[in-house]
Amino acid sequence: MLVSLNWLKNYVDLQGSTPEQLADKITKTGIEVESIEYIAKKIVNVVVGYVESCEQHPNADKLNLCQVNVGEETLQIVCGAPNIAQGQKVAVAKPGAVLPGDFKIKQAKLRGVESNGMICSLQELGVEEKYVPKDVADGIFVFPSDAEVGTNVSELLNLEDAILELGLTPNRSDALSMLGVAYEVAAILDVPVQLPDTSMETSPVKANDKVAVQVDAPELNPYYGAFLVENIQVGPSPLWMRNYLMAAGVRPINNVVDITNYVLLEYGQPLHAFDFDKFASNQVVVRRAKKDETMITLDDETRTLTPDQLVITNGSEPTALAGVMGAANSEVSETTTTVLLEAAYFDPKMVRISSKAHGLRSESSVRFEKGVDPNRVHQAGLRACQLLHTYANGTVLSEPAIFDQLDKSEKQVTITTERLNARLGTTLEDNEVSVILKKLGFNYEQKDDAFVVTIPTRRQDIQMFEDMLEEVARIYGYDFLPYTLPQGAAQAGGLTKHQALKRYVKNYFESAGLMEAITYSLTTTERATMLVSPEIEQEAVNPIRLSMPMTEEHSTLRLSILPEMLASLSYNVARKQMNLGYYELGTVFISTEKQVTKQPKEKLRAAAALTGEWLTHPWQQEKKQADFFLIKGILEGLFAKLNVEASFEATKIAGMHPGRTALVKVNDITIGFIGQVHPQLQQSFDLKDTFVFDIDLDYILVHFENEPSFAKIPRFPTVSRDIALEVADEVAAGDIQKTIEDNAGKLLKDVTIFDLYQGEHLEEGKKSIAFRLLYFDPERTLTDDEVETSYQSILHVVKEQHQAVLRG
Amino acid sequence: MKERLQALQQEALAKVKEATTLDELQSIRVSYLGKKGPITEVLRGMGKLSPEERPVIGELANKVRETIANQLDEKKQQLEKLALDKKLEAETIDVTLPGRPVAVGGPHLLTHIVEEIEDLFIGMGFEVREGPEVETDYYNFEALNLPKDHPARDMQDSFYVTEELLLRTHTSPVQARTMGEYKGNKSVKMICPGKVYRRDTDDATHSHQFTQVEGLYVDKDVRMSDLKGVLNQFAKQFFGEEREIRLRPSFFPFTEPSVEMDISCKVCHGEGCSVCKGTGWIEILGGGMVHPRVLEMAGYDPKEYSGFAFGMGPERIAMLKYGVDDIRHFYTNDLRFLKQYHKA
Structure with a gap:
């Protein structure tokens, strides 16, 4: 809402506040003033001039040579505007004037002829192009003939007006009118509101003799007033009205249209003017549109209607789409002489549906959608008639035709000072509350210790105690509320175990050198099914697609964090940041239904990706590429921290390197995978060797924890034995390790792999793996014989199960 | 005999003072304090002395032995410290070169x-x-x-x-x-x-x-x-x-x-x-x-x-x-x- 302060002053005394002071007060009290604009500040030396003569320039076809009387002198001015003519009153920038954009006016010679100033267009005076009336858009502005020669144009054109742009929240539609803003400002400044005088002379001829109103859908249209104004002379509206409209961001058109717009802005009540002669009927019938009924609206579009939309008809065909737009068939034009003026209340929801269905949001529909003030509908009709009488020479017929079932009653809300104080934390007294109510302009009755407040219908947002609480608080001033802390019983805040563990996991990844990434949950359909862990693939029927995505790029909910993470790596590599280690903890979305009806399962996953060099040391020439065992080490470190016993099992997963990928299993359940991304997929992301994992963190956090338990510090020495086994290449070290663990007996404390050899000293197709066995008994020192027995039985069983032989 | 012991002490201490290596010290230790050394020899000839002289010479011999041993130990420590200093000197690095980086991650x-x-x-x-x-x-x-x-x-x-x-x-x-x-x-x-x-x-x-x-x-x-x-x-x-x-x-x-x-x-x-x-x-x-x-x-x-x-x-x-x-x-x-x- 754009509020011209000069216009506002007609209803409320601003008490000499500067625009900035007023804006600050309005903002603090509840309506945010988003900006303060001036059309043109401090224009001097631009005055009204009378064009005494206008002849063609001797040396230029398109220029005119004018003698312009500006009061104390007559200036010769060269003017190129196509609409300049002798006898006009125009805006003359005299030499020395400075126009907006720091444009200085000087004496000059134009094609050999002296020119002492400039005749201005509205644009040159600072009015925005889109608000300039069309008839003067391509030329100079022409004043009405009664403008006084020599007068400063700033005043005449309202150029020094300050315009406040209000950012209205949806509840404050009452401020979608100058009167509504006036009430707000009056409450802030504690001054009265001066309402417009709508008294006028009417004709003894009755409107309701000439036109009848029939409403077939009163639930959508509880009030319809049809006013008739005859003998209209269509022409420009008065300059002051045009100025106000332009300041409010509305382009002036002609007096009839301007007056309906002016009243819309003044009262917040949209009106519609029909050319009664074109209306071609003496009855207004308001009804629901028929299915597939069509009409041509003012913008020359053919609209197909539905029964949840309302139309105004002449009894046979639609003449307006109620609350949204008129029809072309009854549009007011230059030749209109009788105006049928509609002032109506339309159901907000109906207008919302209708304007949305046709993509037509206008100053009118916006106000109807919010619900107009029931007590201002008729008033606005009268005001428009009065203005048509005054500024379009209209004859207003008495007794308009009215259909009225509108509830215009005022709500009552009861408040007590005690309850206000209890909710606000204040110590207000009754008399302070009554002062606030008076400022708001709300009537009230005091009953015992309660105020029974009558809420004016303009404030439809106020329905209950809490709404009044806000009114009192904001007029009292949020700044004056005390600072207190809750009185309720103290509670121990904190993180749940799950939340605390999540932080622990993050800290671990970071200490292991990984950076936390946060990627989008919405991805492409292609990426949503890429690099999905087998256990999720099995459960999720389809990735979940949005019903109306904005872009394909963010159309589908992810089943894996990895694709978007690879995209992040790719983004960095493209910017020459080649060495990357990222992790992310995030949700994936699993639906087990073909057609989604229920909320999907949301699982917390932990994913990581590594590429490039890891731990390089430039001056010692150390360079280590990230590899499978690095990322596996990081994951194993996490498992060790959380007491998770996991196993890794070679597997093949689409998008992953077929020989370098493993399932991650815990308690024999697959909880994720780890490995190198398939070189082809790597290439599609412009990545070199990249290693990833993706695991079910929810499972881990639910089943394990980092709670340490005490184990006695051993009093007896451990005994270690090394064993190097020669086996075929394809035998997995992990399998041998497991065989050893299962068969070595209870004295074996630990088995670790400390060497792997493949090369010239071995037969082709063979490798040698060295294990270190650690024996220990908490109760005594072990004998060599016991260890030897275990050692021999291990040799025996690995030979049997893996054809492994002791390497000589 | 007394003069002989004093001469031995003087001679041994002079050699300790001149010694520059741990090996030299060791050979001085062996030659003067060893089982075949001159002090042991002196003590062995004590049987020829009168009962009055015997404790006096015995005490003197032990004192000489102790003095030489102390000096040897002291010199040994000096030489060891010198050797260590030299070794450490040789181990000097350029402390202004950058350290070996540790992978550091961080939260978003x-x-x-x-x-x-x-x-x-x-x-x-x-x-x-x-x-x-x-x-x-x-x-x-x-x-x-x-x-x-x-x-x-x-x-x-x-x-x-x-x-x-x-x-x-x-x-x-x-x-x-x-x-x-x-x-x-x-x-x-x-x-x-x-x-x-x-x-x-x-x-x-x-x-x-x-x-x-x-x-x-x-x-x-x-x-x-x-x-x-x-x-x-x-x-x-x-x-x-x-x-x-x-x-x-x-x-x-x-x-x-x-x-x-x-x-x-x-x-x-x-x-x-x-x-x-x-x-x-x-x-x-x-x-x-x-x-x-x-x-x-x-x-x-x-x-x-x-x-x-x-x-x-x-x-x-x-x-x-x-x-x-x-x-x-x-x-x-x-x-x-x-x-x-x-x-x-």
Whole structure:
């Protein structure tokens, strides 16, 4: 809402506040003033001039040579505007004037002829192009003939007006009118509101003799007033009205249209003017549109209607789409002489549906959608008639035709000072509350210790105690509320175990050198099914697609964090940041239904990706590429921290390197995978060797924890034995390790792999793996014989199960 | 004999003094103090002495032996220290060369901010709650006083999956869920951080995915001044003791009265400058007193219970606190961006 302060002053005394002071007060009290604009500040030396003569320039076809009387002198001015003519009153920038954009006016010679100033267009005076009336858009502005020669144009054109742009929240539609803003400002400044005088002379001829109103859908249209104004002379509206409209961001058109717009802005009540002669009927019938009924609206579009939309008809065909737009068939034009003026209340929801269905949001529909003030509908009709009488020479017929079932009653809300104080934390007294109510302009009755407040219908947002609480608080001033802390019983805040563990996991990844990434949950359909862990693939029927995505790029909910993470790596590599280690903890979305009806399962996953060099040391020439065992080490470190016993099992997963990928299993359940991304997929992301994992963190956090338990510090020495086994290449070290663990007996404390050899000293197709066995008994020192027995039985069983032989 | 011993001592000490290596010392030790050495020889010839002379010479011989041994030990230590010094000298490195790097990771700036907010509110007795990102229309809108045809739904166009399911547009549904879980007879004091989604085209100030932290306190007799007090405490702890807060009236369907909170500009301290667009204040968060219908729908009697709620955007806070100039930085995971915000 754009509020011209000069216009506002007609209803409320601003008490000499500067625009900035007023804006600050309005903002603090509840309506945010988003900006303060001036059309043109401090224009001097631009005055009204009378064009005494206008002849063609001797040396230029398109220029005119004018003698312009500006009061104390007559200036010769060269003017190129196509609409300049002798006898006009125009805006003359005299030499020395400075126009907006720091444009200085000087004496000059134009094609050999002296020119002492400039005749201005509205644009040159600072009015925005889109608000300039069309008839003067391509030329100079022409004043009405009664403008006084020599007068400063700033005043005449309202150029020094300050315009406040209000950012209205949806509840404050009452401020979608100058009167509504006036009430707000009056409450802030504690001054009265001066309402417009709508008294006028009417004709003894009755409107309701000439036109009848029939409403077939009163639930959508509880009030319809049809006013008739005859003998209209269509022409420009008065300059002051045009100025106000332009300041409010509305382009002036002609007096009839301007007056309906002016009243819309003044009262917040949209009106519609029909050319009664074109209306071609003496009855207004308001009804629901028929299915597939069509009409041509003012913008020359053919609209197909539905029964949840309302139309105004002449009894046979639609003449307006109620609350949204008129029809072309009854549009007011230059030749209109009788105006049928509609002032109506339309159901907000109906207008919302209708304007949305046709993509037509206008100053009118916006106000109807919010619900107009029931007590201002008729008033606005009268005001428009009065203005048509005054500024379009209209004859207003008495007794308009009215259909009225509108509830215009005022709500009552009861408040007590005690309850206000209890909710606000204040110590207000009754008399302070009554002062606030008076400022708001709300009537009230005091009953015992309660105020029974009558809420004016303009404030439809106020329905209950809490709404009044806000009114009192904001007029009292949020700044004056005390600072207190809750009185309720103290509670121990904190993180749940799950939340605390999540932080622990993050800290671990970071200490292991990984950076936390946060990627989008919405991805492409292609990426949503890429690099999905087998256990999720099995459960999720389809990735979940949005019903109306904005872009394909963010159309589908992810089943894996990895694709978007690879995209992040790719983004960095493209910017020459080649060495990357990222992790992310995030949700994936699993639906087990073909057609989604229920909320999907949301699982917390932990994913990581590594590429490039890891731990390089430039001056010692150390360079280590990230590899499978690095990322596996990081994951194993996490498992060790959380007491998770996991196993890794070679597997093949689409998008992953077929020989370098493993399932991650815990308690024999697959909880994720780890490995190198398939070189082809790597290439599609412009990545070199990249290693990833993706695991079910929810499972881990639910089943394990980092709670340490005490184990006695051993009093007896451990005994270690090394064993190097020669086996075929394809035998997995992990399998041998497991065989050893299962068969070595209870004295074996630990088995670790400390060497792997493949090369010239071995037969082709063979490798040698060295294990270190650690024996220990908490109760005594072990004998060599016991260890030897275990050692021999291990040799025996690995030979049997893996054809492994002791390497000589 | 006495003279002989004294001469031996003098001779041995002179040799010790001249010795320059540990080997030399060892041979001096062997030649003078060994079993075949001259002192042992002297002691062996003691049988020829008179009983009066014997203890005197014996004592002298032991003293000579001891003196030589002490000198040998002392010299040995000196030579060892010299040798060590020489060795260490040879081991000198250039301490100005860079160290071997250790891989250092770090949290995302948003995590850093969210955890800091969590910790501040935990300190004030709040618990941290989480909820689903794909939410029902009921919890996302209806339970928050936004019925199906409510005009305020225009304010937050949403990503729907079905007519009844959507990506949550705020974390407020977690509040409704928690109140529902507490069944209307227990106070609620919680914050809920999380990802939220809105139908916005990504640009410098908009992101279709972003983060929110919302808070809720419902109890008997919660006052609006409590909201002001709690937010003030948060603002001072989070942004700095010198910052002031200001509440302005606003509108949210789920609170009444509603507020927007500004903090005083850190550059001009309220005077007005380019950072705060001349107002002296910067908008940080929205909140208000929980709407009675929201309480009612969650099973709380608004006559008995009242509460406040607030919500803030960690991206916006990060942008203000650290001067981040484009919201997309939070989601492109540019290493140069992520590295700037390590918790040391």
